Amino acid sequence: MAYSLLERINSPQDLKKLPAGQLAPLCEEIRAFLIESVSKTGGHLSSNLGTIELTVAMHRAFTTPMDKIVFDVGHQCYTHKLLTGRRQQFDVLRKLNGLSGFPSPRESVHDAFIAGHGNTAISVAIGMARAKKLKNEPGKVIALVGDGAFTGGMVYEGMNNIDTLNNLIVILNDNKMSISKNVGSLSRYLTVLRTNPEYNRAKANTETILSAIPLLGSPLVRALQGGKALLRRGLYHSTMFEEMGFQYLGPVDGHDVIKLTELFQNLHHQTAPVFVHAVTVKGKGFKPAEENPGEFHGVSSFDPSHALDPDVAPAASFSTCFGQHLEALAESRTNVCAITAAMKYGTGLQYFYRHFPDRFFDVGMAEQHAVTFAAGLASQGMLPVVAIYSTFLQRAYDQMIHDVCLMDLNVVFAVDRAGLVPGDGETHQGIYDPAFFRQIGIPVYSPCNYAELTYWLEYLLDQGKGPRAIRYARGGEPETLSLLGCSKQPYDVYKAEGPAKTAFVTYGTLTAEVLKAAQLLKQQGTDVDVYKLVQINPLPDGLCEELTRYDHILFAEECMEQGGIGDSLGAALSEYRWPGHLTLRGVHSGRAIPHASVAELREVLGLDASSLANAIERD
Numbered sequence: 314m315a316y317s318l319l320e321r322i323n324s325p326q327d328l329k330k331l332p333a334g335q336l337a338p339l340c341e342e343i344r345a346f347l348i349e350s351v352s353k354t355g356g357h358l359s360s361n362l363g364t365i366e367l368t369v370a371m372h373r374a375f376t377t378p379m380d381k382i383v384f385d386v387g388h389q390c391y392t393h394k395l396l397t398g399r400r401q402q403f404d405v406l407r408k409l410n411g412l413s414g415f416p417s418p419r420e421s422v423h424d425a426f427i428a429g430h431g432n433t434a435i436s437v438a439i440g441m442a443r444a445k446k447l448k449n450e451p452g453k454v455i456a457l458v459g460d461g462a463f464t465g466g467m468v469y470e471g472m473n474n475i476d477t478l479n480n481l482i483v484i485l486n487d488n489k490m491s492i493s494k495n496v497g498s499l500s501r502y503l504t505v506l507r508t509n510p511e512y513n514r515a516k517a518n519t520e521t522i523l524s525a526i527p528l529l530g531s532p533l534v535r536a537l538q539g540g541k542a543l544l545r546r547g548l549y550h551s552t553m554f555e556e557m558g559f560q561y562l563g564p565v566d567g568h569d570v571i572k573l574t575e576l577f578q579n580l581h582h583q584t585a586p587v588f589v590h591a592v593t594v595k596g597k598g599f600k601p602a603e604e605n606p607g608e609f610h611g612v613s614s615f616d617p618s619h620a621l622d623p624d625v626a627p628a629a630s631f632s633t634c635f636g637q638h639l640e641a642l643a644e645s646r647t648n649v650c651a652i653t654a655a656m657k658y659g660t661g662l663q664y665f666y667r668h669f670p671d672r673f674f675d676v677g678m679a680e681q682h683a684v685t686f687a688a689g690l691a692s693q694g695m696l697p698v699v700a701i702y703s704t705f706l707q708r709a710y711d712q713m714i715h716d717v718c719l720m721d722l723n724v725v726f727a728v729d730r731a732g733l734v735p736g737d738g739e740t741h742q743g744i745y746d747p748a749f750f751r752q753i754g755i756p757v758y759s760p761c762n763y764a765e766l767t768y769w770l771e772y773l774l775d776q777g778k779g780p781r782a783i784r785y786a787r788g789g790e791p792e793t794l795s796l797l798g799c800s801k802q803p804y805d806v807y808k809a810e811g812p813a814k815t816a817f818v819t820y821g822t823l824t825a826e827v828l829k830a831a832q833l834l835k836q837q838g839t840d841v842d843v844y845k846l847v848q849i850n851p852l853p854d855g856l857c858e859e860l861t862r863y864d865h866i867l868f869a870e871e872c873m874e875q876g877g878i879g880d881s882l883g884a885a886l887s888e889y890r891w892p893g894h895l896t897l898r899g900v901h902s903g904r905a906i907p908h909a910s911v912a913e914l915r916e917v918l919g920l921d922a923s924s925l926a927n928a929i930e931r932d
């Protein structure tokens with residue numbers, strides 16, 4: 314398809330030169346381009362289709378990089394990237410050395426701040442706006458935040474600190490969706506704002522009447538927004554956002570690019586922090602995505618003419634295996650509850666939800682609350698299973714210590730996306746949890762295939778006591794690991810044919826690479842025994858004694874090396890005054906992990922079979 318207008322936009326300045334009458338046609342071209350391109354590369358689709366007009370209007374009314382546009386989560390930044398000179402890179406979206414799927418200041422001066430985890434944009438924007446004030450710098454800071462992101466507590470911490478920053482603009486992109494339908498009282502409140510005529514009519518009239526009076530209008534409007542809450546409340550229902558110090562404008566049509574542009578251009582005269590409530594449709598303009606925005610939130614490549622069938626069962630994966638087995642276990646274990654932080658389908662909990670809706674809790678993008686909520690449940694005898702991606706669990710570090718461990722409460726952490734993940738890049742890697750669980754003292758189990766996940770999940774529910782974690786990779790089990798069957802012991806040894814003075818030690822799906830490395834070494838005449846751990850913290854009893862018989866041990870893990878499980882093995886072996894040589898292979902801090910396939914990431918990090926085999930040869 315020809316994109317005659319879009320091809321004329323190679324910088325934000327080009328957009329400003331476009332006649333106003335061509336803005337809506339440009340948005341349609343962007344929409345068609347995104348459907349065509351993302352259907353080939355995969356990526357985030359429905360969120361980006363829903364923010365095209367908002368983004369065009371922002372770049373029409375504001376001037377980056379002087380004005381800062383801060384995206385919350387950042388998965389909806391594709392139009393922003395198209396308008397800032399990166400159209401030609403979309404064929405390598407989320408690919409090694411290609412375009413990131415999230416904002417990245419390393420990629421462009423127009424990307425104000427990195428993003429990937431939600432609820433951060435308002436805090437970032439306040440910091441930037443305050444810095445502009447302190448440095449007496451011109452320019453606005455605009456935070457684009459979704460309604461799903463508004464279910465996270467940090468958003469309220471930020472709004473509590475907006476003070477009188479009249480260079481701050483928060484745009485709420487309200488599409489009633491998180492990844493699945495948005496949840497909680499905030500979502501219900503936004504529905505009132507969208508539909509209650511009191512907010513719609515009274516607000517618009519009051520603002521229009523008052524700001525139409527040139528001099529009197531603005532001081533009076535200022536007074537309404539400022540301390541004169543009683544006066545304001547006498548005039549109309551004030552919104553939660555006004556009570557926090559914003560001038561609230563909305564709800565406005567988030568797809569009317571002309572009106573949005575006019576609104577944003579008027580904000581150059583703002584006298585207070587402004588909150589724009591935009592209403593959009595997630596998946597706008599692509600019928601299958603409009604009808605099923607959750608299915609099209611994150612997509613792999615697909616044929617746009619044959620939309621995904623939402624009733625088709627998801628492919629087998631660790632998440633599906635976890636979700637289906639937890640559902641089965643919960644039948645007789647009536648104290649088991651399941652908690653997700655806005656990732657019902659991502660964690661496979663849709664099965665539990667359909668069977669036990671009363672014991673299922675989607676708390677929104679609120680991982681800290683999820684963990685402490687679980688602690689509250691456990692303190693009263695329930696057995697909560699908290700299913701959170703490794704990367705998102707990072708933000709509940711204190712809650713795990715303070716609210717779960719100090720009282721030794723019965724909480725099971727189901728840590729999904731544990732290890733390297735493709736596509737999402739540096740903000741989403743599941744590489745820190747073994748180190749922080751080890752530091753906190755939470756037992757961790759790492760099944761390498763579905764059979765082990767099934768066995769050890771049941772074990773942890775029935776035998777475990779206090780906080781405990783089971784972690785598993787994104788996607789499906791490697792064929793070679795499925796063939797290993799289920800290790801019902803804390804660790805297993807796969808002996809070489811001949812006597813071995815070298816051992817590989819590893820856990821999880823990286824075992825597939827390690828077994829391949831052992832094969833490569835065998836072909837070169839070197840026998841290596843392979844130890845596969847399931848219980849990784851604390852190290853299993855008897856492991857260290859057994860390992861002291863080797864001269865050389867290579868420990869490989871798809872996690873941070875510093876503080877990782879290899880570290881704990883090193884410490885344990887030194888207590889045995891083991892004279893041998895330990896080689897650690899993991900992820901090193903300070904190394905940005907690019908967006909790429911897991912196989913490519915393992916090569917980049919030296920965790921692929923040949924690198925591991927060479928590590929033995931070399932050392």
Ligand SMILES: Cc1ncc(C[n+]2csc(CCOP(=O)(O)OP(=O)(O)O)c2C)c(N)n1
Pocket residue numbers: 360363386388389429430431432458459460461462463486488490491492595654655656678679680705
């Ligand atoms: C802290 C955190 N938890 C969970 C996620 C996973 N996640 C990515 S996008 C998303 C939903 C975002 O909804 P919203 O902010 O409304 O944006 P929309 O996709 O509707 O445009 C979630 C839960 C995340 N990125 N960060």
Ligand SMILES: CC(=O)[C@@H](O)[C@H](O)COP(=O)(O)O
Pocket residue numbers: 386388429610611659730734737787
């Ligand atoms: C943007 C975001 O954080 C989520 O959409 C995340 O990309 C989901 O990851 P999975 O694709 O592994 O479920």
Ligand SMILES: [Mg+2]
Pocket residue numbers: 459460461462486487488489490491595
């Ligand atoms: Mg949303």
